[in-house]
Amino acid sequence: MSEDSSSALLTDHYELTMLQGALHSGAAGRRSVFEMFARRLPEGRRYGVVAGTGRFLDLLERFRFGTAELDFLSDHGVVDETTLEWLSQYRFGGNVWGYGEGETYFPGSPILVVEGSFAEAVLLETLALSVYNHDSAIASAASRMVVAAGDRPLIEMGSRRTHEESAVASARAAYIAGFSTSSNLEAGRTYGVPTGGTAAHSFTLLHDSERHAFRTQVESMGAGTTLLVDTFDVERAVRTAVETAGPDLGAIRLDSGDLAATAGRVRKELDDLGAVNTRILVTGDLDEHSVQALAVAPVNGYGVGTSLVTGSGAPTVSLVYKLVARARSLDPQAVLEPVAKRSVGKPSRGGRKWGARRLDDKGTAVSEEVFPHLPPQETGLRPMLRRLVADGEVVGRETTAAARERHRAALAELPEEALRMSRGDAALPTVFR
Amino acid sequence: MSEDSSSALLTDHYELTMLQGALHSGAAGRRSVFEMFARRLPEGRRYGVVAGTGRFLDLLERFRFGTAELDFLSDHGVVDETTLEWLSQYRFGGNVWGYGEGETYFPGSPILVVEGSFAEAVLLETLALSVYNHDSAIASAASRMVVAAGDRPLIEMGSRRTHEESAVASARAAYIAGFSTSSNLEAGRTYGVPTGGTAAHSFTLLHDSERHAFRTQVESMGAGTTLLVDTFDVERAVRTAVETAGPDLGAIRLDSGDLAATAGRVRKELDDLGAVNTRILVTGDLDEHSVQALAVAPVNGYGVGTSLVTGSGAPTVSLVYKLVARARSLDPQAVLEPVAKRSVGKPSRGGRKWGARRLDDKGTAVSEEVFPHLPPQETGLRPMLRRLVADGEVVGRETTAAARERHRAALAELPEEALRMSRGDAALPTVFR
Structure with a gap:
């Protein structure tokens, strides 16, 4: 858009x-408070990841009924004249609080509050x-893949x-959750997500x-490029790749077959050919479980597509x-x-509710506490809501990089069992105070 | 966008x-032919539905590299100067054929061919x-819901x-597959999908x-409106609804609980109150299976959300x-x-491949045949590819209504077993000739 x-x-x-x-x-x-929250996490998930905050704030600023919108509503009889008149003047003038983008979340605690x-x-x-x-x-799925990949980089290509x-939006969410790069150019332009990619089988x-294709690619993009080696015969292609690019070949990509076994054979072949620094990237219907299973294989990076963009x-x-609350009159002082x-x-x-995260003395999260008032200021209790919009003005905008950094910190705070790939319950209980 | x-x-x-x-x-x-096809149907599905054609043609016409796009590519070193120069002149000048939007499809046969x-x-x-x-x-999931709903209307609200x-795009795809209306206003504006909706629990x-809420809604929108009756106690709400709107109340909506049992009780209550023409609409995590299970309940329409937009x-x-094919030289006469x-x-x-549907003498589809040349012109063999783009000009644009009508006809042509909700294999074999 x-x-x-x-x-x-x-x-x-x-x-x-x-x-x-109305x-x-x-x-x-009537003054009103709406809260956004999850009734539960997706089945088997131990935590969720908040994403979308930055995009929502951008879209909120463009939530205006201009002539084209009003004409549609009028022509199709969606609402009456009084309402059209009201909409023509509409501009959100209220307040919004939310979890910082990249935070982990648990059921019941509002991650967005609109007043x-x-x-x-x-x-x-x-x-x-x-x-x-x-x-x-997307971010919730991506985060688990990042955990499964450990120190190895993940490429979003879905x-x-x-x-x-x-x-x-998926490329953006994946980047916030810790993916290194994306194939999506518009995500690069709009959100500054680093992009990458080299060639498909069609090339x-x-x-x-x-050999003609490899030589072309190396001439055009340099020996540091990634050559796709599974179009015909992997072993032969790896030999051709090193012959063409030399031992400084950046990487080879495997997109089919038994990735663990093939990576093992290819690593040996590359080493034997002297291409000891050539990395092995694997792609092809990977998800967090197959990424984890490849931990012992000599793989240097993962490309994830379908499973990422489908959560x-x-x-x-x-x-x-x-x-969750509303005044019973138009009096601005009326009780909510x-x-x-x-x-x-x-x-x-x-x-109305305010969430806070309880941490133990080692800084590990132990519960999400939800208060009917501002959380008390005490050690070990981290308030989760930050101001995003004040009297209609966006005040909580931040960079995608900041959200990415927040997620890294939020993950580090979770108890170890939260990071298991197996199905489980929410890693933190939500306690209503 | x-x-x-x-x-x-x-x-x-x-x-x-x-x-x-390159x-x-x-x-x-080099002259080239790319084909888009499915290697298989989603697990357990008996047929797929082609959708997106109209949107693709719109996006194709806007696939141009302007200053903003070229600047991004240049600033981020995505491609070299020669490529930027080429892109600045880019305009697709080739040919595209595809299955008509709304057609059913089966694995292996190309549903889009780009030359x-x-x-x-x-x-x-x-x-x-x-x-x-x-x-x-979305259309493939929607079509099964339409089959399951029989003559009852489906409302897209995901x-x-x-x-x-x-x-x-989901609202558009659902409409093509046979949904009656959507909640999405932009789909109404952009694609002419009829939109509808009345009120949520917050109202x-x-x-x-x-009673105050119902009276307001009826005064504002007329007795033909749909009142949501499950905010507190359904039985009491139905009584209040008929007292407020009179026996000409358009419909009530149920969004929770055991929908079949509740609908039965509500039907009796409405009839006893004289509201014999008041319809019962049900919503709340429905999918094709729950819609089918409600066939025997006194329900007049279904609202489907999550399961529709998640396929x-x-x-x-x-x-x-x-x-799938390319010339080995730049000679325009070179063999593909x-x-x-x-x-x-x-x-x-x-x-290159051309699909055609084989029909028996009753007009029922029996197989998808894929030829290495234009399908022979013979009775009972319906060619599937139509011209969408000729030498860069879009020639295959049609209305969403036309795609919707095509899907209705395509469904009618399938063998009965294709329309079962149970998991199964592709209803038609794909035969490569």
């Missing part, structure tokens, strides 16, 4: 009809959920297996021979956005009364 | 470095795959559970009481884009020689 286009129709029809109704009853102006009139806050529901549900799903714009097939089995993290639905199996917990 | 922004960086880094290499060797101008110079065709790989892999995954732009909680277990259909990789477990089948 271009930087100046409106994001206002990236929302559900019912947000606008609710607005119309304008009719007069309740639209404003019902009208201005309800309109953001769909957009906020879309952004956070997608980006957090663009082709997801919507073309999700691909950009080899285009040329007169594998490795959890393509959404099912965050919800719920009204807790509200909660009692739907079977989906009850909500009324009242 | 706005209508005039460039789509050229929605691609993988390596497409551009391959271009650089320009260096001179092979960039042009290697350079111009390779650049489209990532973008084409992103669009088709996403949209076809925007909040996927990336905000995927949400728009009830905002007001002083459920109901198959968020990508894993289409690939492979070079078949090429194929021999990677372990991922072999490809060289040579």
